[in-house]
Amino acid sequence: MHKSSIHYRILNFKLLPQEIRKLMLILMNWVFQSVLYMDRTERTLKVLVTLIPTFILFFLFQNYYSELTSIIISFSIAHTLNWIFNGQIFVLLKNVGWVNTDKDKFFIYSSALKRRIEKTNFLYLAVIFGSLSRNRLTDSSDLDIRIIRKSGLNNALKCFLFIWHERLLALIYRFPLDIYILDDVSGLSKINSEEAPIILYDPDNYIVKNYTEYFFFQDIFHKSMDFPEIIMVYPYDPLHKNPGGGIKYVDNLIMGLLKEGKKVTLLGVKLSDKTIDEYQSLGFKFVPITEKSDASYLYLLFLFVKTPFLKLPINSVIHSHRSYFLLPFILFRQNNLKIVTLHGITLEIIRVSSYAYLYPIIEPVFRFIERLCLSNIDVYIAVSNNVKHFFENRYPWMMNRIEIIPTGVDLTTYKPMDKHKIRKLYGFEEDDLIVMFVGRLEKIKNIDFLIRSFTILSQQVSNSKLLIVGNGVEESNLKNISTHLGSKIFFMGSQPSEKMPEIYNLASVLALCSESEASPNVVKEALACGIPVVSTDVGDVSSIICNDSLGKISHKDENSFARDLIHMCKSKGKNKVFFEHRNQFVTENFEIKKMSESISKVLEYYL
Structure with missing residues (x-):
């Protein structure tokens, strides 16, 4: 995307030292916060996000400072917070050349954004322009995305919150995301005509019908990225296998994926006295989350502690066999594709146990957590039709989105004998x-x-x-x-x-x-x-x-x-x-x- 003329002039004003020019650019970015690129709706909401906190802070400060000083301090704080939490910093630092981003991150982030967009009902179109569409992606590029919302005030507010969330994510992940809302497709005319759009989301085929040259993101992604490593999340020890259908399912699945040549890492538990070297000889990477216990609550607790620090490949796929085990990854690894295999009907074991009297208390709390997790998971797999139907009836938005993959059997060992x-x-x-x-x-x-x-x-x-x-x-x-x-x-x-x-x-x-x-x-x-x-x-x-x-x-x-x-x-x-x-x-x-x-x-x- 082209910078505004004033930004361009600052960067190319050779009479000033380069670092001074960069500081001037930072100041200009802080003042305008890209409102020059925004359409009417986003610009209005952007200004309100600064003005409302300014008024609140003004009433807090006016008892301590003069009226003018209170206004200046309040505006500066509110405007700076808007600047920080609206994800402008890393795009700016990219422009001045102070930070770099690995190219793979662009594809992983775009893929995750595509999945999040597809879950919405208020967006009409999402496309990528800039370096990626010009095939000139470098470590100093940013990701230029334009989103066209559906009409209506309700959709405008939802879209603004969605964009805010994406910019905040970009801030957390230190990613240079340049993303804006356009009120309608006419806003695309502002884009450099030499740039062929990359389609992230276009259910009505607007780009296909109106552009002579375009690309589908999936095609570019598959050409650029290798098949991902699969991170299996389940509390079991592959060298000390306790009985249970879930353990057999995960263990068989890992063995099957390895035979296909896939890379697998198991985030499991260490129950045996075997050495780490003995675990690594299994043919896949083993990371013990807990030791001496496979209790689910301990496993989940330590997942929360360890997930932010796990060194996982950037394009890895997180595959859990309990929805709630994905909660730490939803919080700390938002850009990774997340899969859950649904092994049974929720809390059924408690409903028919001697603890059935606790079911009415536990069920609403668990359902809240389950809904939170499932709404942030990308792929659902059920082991049987009855499990699929249970979750579709419980959460209608999962209808027709659940794949059925039954459990498998290792026929090299399970066979008729004498x-x-x-x-x-x-x-x-x-x-x-x-x-x-x-x-x-x-x-x-x-x-x-x-x-x-x-x-x-x-x-x-x-x-x-x-x-x-x-x-x-x-x-x-x-x-x-x-x-x-x-x-x-x-x-x-x-x-x-x-x-x-x-x-x-x-x-x-x-x-x-x-x-x-x-x-x-x-x-x-x-x-x-x-x-x-x-x-x-x-x-x-x-x-x-x-x-x-x-x-x-x-x-x-x-x-x-x-x-x-x-x-x-x-x-x-x-x-x-x-x-x-x-x-x-x-x-x-x-x-x-x-x-x-x-x-x-x-x-x-x-x-």
Whole structure:
């Protein structure tokens, strides 16, 4: 963009020393604050932002100074604050050559601004001019953006606040942003005709229809930037994996992305005594946020403390698996693309737990935080349709903006094995009918229902066994209510992830009867091992168990559930053809590679 003639004359007035000319330019910038470039609406609001604080300060100072002195002091303070917080400083320092900005920052900032603009409903058009459009971007350039608002006073005020927010962000990030509101498209005629606009936002194709030469920002961005590093945010230790669907999802996703050649950093927790060198040998960068604890509240607290100081690549993508874990990044890393994977229905675990009485108190507070986070996140991924529908109903503005990417399974480890050999290893008979549950022992898993169902089953099948794999707060209670089963029930506790494939292969059938699920990985892991599944209609299980060879969706009734367990074991459980069919079904639909490829496609679309 051309400087005003007075600025140009000051910079080229050779009779004065260069530093004096720069100081004069600073003074002129402070006085006018770019009102010469502004349209009527922004100029009016800009003046009001100085005048209103001036009047307030005048009434405070008039008791201590003369009337004229009070006016001068009040105006100087208000005008300076307007100058500072309206983001003029770094553009000015660029013009006088006192600061430089890395070229990559222009593309990252513009990309982030584009995403923020697309979330608004009061803007008509946003374009980039200046050095970037002339392909003359240097370390001493600034970013020239012009925004045309929609008509109406309400839209004018919203747009002014939006611009103010952007300038304040630029101040915080020390970025030279030269951004202005134009009341209508006629303001574009002030732009140098030699500059081809770069389109940030143009839903009505005004630029395409009225300019012979133009560029799309996405095309320039993709040519200029490499595929970003993915920063995975989740409190787990890759060398000490606790059980849980979320941990398996994140771990599988990281492994899949690494196989695609993507760079990954995990902001996790360190629970083991392994050295940092052992963590780095995993093939990705590991940054422990907390040690000796994976409690979510501690993890979030230390994220707030450490996020401002994390040395992350400028174009990195932040991918969290809880919306609230992104809050520190929303505050301190506003220009990075943010992704959240939604793993389940909010606070459902509390609603059906012994702490259900706290739900009415916790839910409104949590919803406020959740809404704040989700409204500032760029990409939403749900692990199942029911999770997608929950969030779309809860927040209608998320409608049609949520991608579905189900959990994946590592088929190199989860596969059918020699059942006779494995059962002998664990002390079971080959003809035992083994019902298995895998998961946390919590009220939401409804394991007492399974115990009652198995009690009915055991009265009909003498060689039946129930294996409970996992631990949790309900363990002692479940042991108490199942004493009548004697040696027919086995509490195996939590098992290392590397042992789980052979443990699944012990089973005749996997049972799932939770109150709530999203996309339970245990169902896919069991099927990958050739084991049929009997489940109540929960989460997305009914879309997975789509035929009788895979399993059965049962009624939430003990007699029906017991009957379906017996039927599945006797009719489909021992046939090797069905074992292979189940594994092939998972291979075609839930292989890790498919999950990581889907994530990569989403990133390529939004970047």
